[in-house]
Amino acid sequence: MEKEQLSRDSFFSVGFDLITLEENLTYDLYINSSTRENCERFVRIFPKDGRLQQEDVETFRDKYHQLYVLESQRAEYLQSLVKNENFSDIQKTEVIKDSAIGYLHKIFDPTKEFTTDILGETLVGCRDSVEYMIDVLEDYAINEVQDLIGDLSFHDFYTYDHSINVSMYCISLFKAIKPGAKREELVLAGLGGLLHDLGKIKIPTTIINNPGKLSDEDFDMIKKHPGFGGELLDEKAHCCEGVDFEIIRRVIMEHHENYNGTGYPLKMEGKDIHVLARVCAIADFFDAITTKRSYHEVLSTEDALAVMSKSVGRKIDPKIFEIFCENVNQLGLQGKLRVELPDSFDPCQPQNVLPLIAPNIKKQAEDIFKDEGQSEFGKVKGDSLFGNKKKAS
Ligand SMILES: [Fe+2]
Numbered sequence: 001m002e003k004e005q006l007s008r009d010s011f012f013s014v015g016f017d018l019i020t021l022e023e024n025l026t027y028d029l030y031i032n033s034s035t036r037e038n039c040e041r042f043v044r045i046f047p048k049d050g051r052l053q054q055e056d057v058e059t060f061r062d063k064y065h066q067l068y069v070l071e072s073q074r075a076e077y078l079q080s081l082v083k084n085e086n087f088s089d090i091q092k093t094e095v096i097k098d099s100a101i102g103y104l105h106k107i108f109d110p111t112k113e114f115t116t117d118i119l120g121e122t123l124v125g126c127r128d129s130v131e132y133m134i135d136v137l138e139d140y141a142i143n144e145v146q147d148l149i150g151d152l153s154f155h156d157f158y159t160y161d162h163s164i165n166v167s168m169y170c171i172s173l174f175k176a177i178k179p180g181a182k183r184e185e186l187v188l189a190g191l192g193g194l195l196h197d198l199g200k201i202k203i204p205t206t207i208i209n210n211p212g213k214l215s216d217e218d219f220d221m222i223k224k225h226p227g228f229g230g231e232l233l234d235e236k237a238h239c240c241e242g243v244d245f246e247i248i249r250r251v252i253m254e255h256h257e258n259y260n261g262t263g264y265p266l267k268m269e270g271k272d273i274h275v276l277a278r279v280c281a282i283a284d285f286f287d288a289i290t291t292k293r294s295y296h297e298v299l300s301t302e303d304a305l306a307v308m309s310k311s312v313g314r315k316i317d318p319k320i321f322e323i324f325c326e327n328v329n330q331l332g333l334q335g336k337l338r339v340e341l342p343d344s345f346d347p348c349q350p351q352n353v354l355p356l357i358a359p360n361i362k363k364q365a366e367d368i369f370k371d372e373g374q375s376e377f378g379k380v381k382g383d384s385l386f387g388n389k390k391k392a393s
């Protein structure tokens with residue numbers, strides 16, 4: 001056995017059931033041989049390139065409390081997990097999600113200083129998490145993503161689960177609106193979703209976590225988070241291979257813009273809003289009203305689509321929403337609810353009760369499915385899609 005004096009931060013824990021068997025391991029396995037807290041002694045018990053059999057793992061399970069892998073070998077571990085057909089997609093997503101939460105925690109932890117190094121390191125981790133997510137979600141339609149999210153365990157921090165869910169919906173929705181999308185476009189869609197609320201780190205947690213009705217002043221503060229997020233990227237993000245930060249910045253800046261120009265912060269309108277920000281706005285809205293931890297009261301998928309349909313053309317893009325609905329389920333827009341959410345509804349803000357109101361039918365009829373001059377939205381050209389670098393300023 002080889003002994004190394006490495007701290008807990010140098011490792012992450014892995015499940016006994018989630019180790020690749022009968023082929024060369026691409027990572028080393030460690031245990032913590034110390035029984036004393038804060039006095040870890042990590043010991044390698046199985047080397048990279050060795051081949052494990054089921055009985056070896058059973059022996060480990062009998063003898064040890066927990067297995068660990070070096071942080072520096074996280075990518076190797078995740079790669080081997082994702083390509084292993086013996087593991088379910090839920091198991092894989094759970095592990096990817098835990099990794100993504102680790103990176104998000106580095107960004108959102110208010111006790112840690114937010115530095116260029118932390119953001120740089122974290123962005124690479126977030127990009128890798130999104131890449132693995134794309135591999136797992138390869139053939140998933142949005143309704144299947146929803147099922148997957150429903151089966152995942154959730155954590156204490158609203159922002160983390162929400163960001164990961166939005167990221168998964170963005171990947172899936174973007175694939176639906178652009179079949180055959182390039183890998184790097186899917187990475188941007190997922191990363192945009194994962195980081196859309198980055199600016200919240202600059203908003204006091206007392207405001208972010210307040211589920212009650214916010215004062216106008218507090219709501220004005222919340223409305224600054226897209227701008228804060230954009231500034232953070234401008235200031236801190238230098239490079240992360242294969243990622244166009246101008247597009248991530250636009251998703252962050254524009255995810256609260258409304259399709260009819262009534263959103264914030266810049267009151268951008270229609271197709272001036274980046275397509276990935278329009279995708280993110282739908283993912284954000286849907287997750288906020290269907291995921292249990294965001295509200296005490298949540299809507300069924302069918303009712304969520306019915307409520308969202310009332311915002312079509314006002315808050316959300318009609319054509320993207322149409323594809324979203326087709327992809328979410330076969331129920332169409334048969335939702336029973338005759339209520340809607342006000343345009344001021346903010347999906348990023350946890351609230352005790354959804355502020356449902358009676359519908360404005362006239363306005364709805366005026367706005368739904370207005371032609372935006374591009375009939376083949378599902379076949380958006382890659383170049384024109386991402387070539388528009390118009391700044392949201
Ligand atoms: Fe937001």
Ligand SMILES: [Fe+2]
Pocket residue numbers: 162166196197284347348
């Ligand atoms: Fe959000």
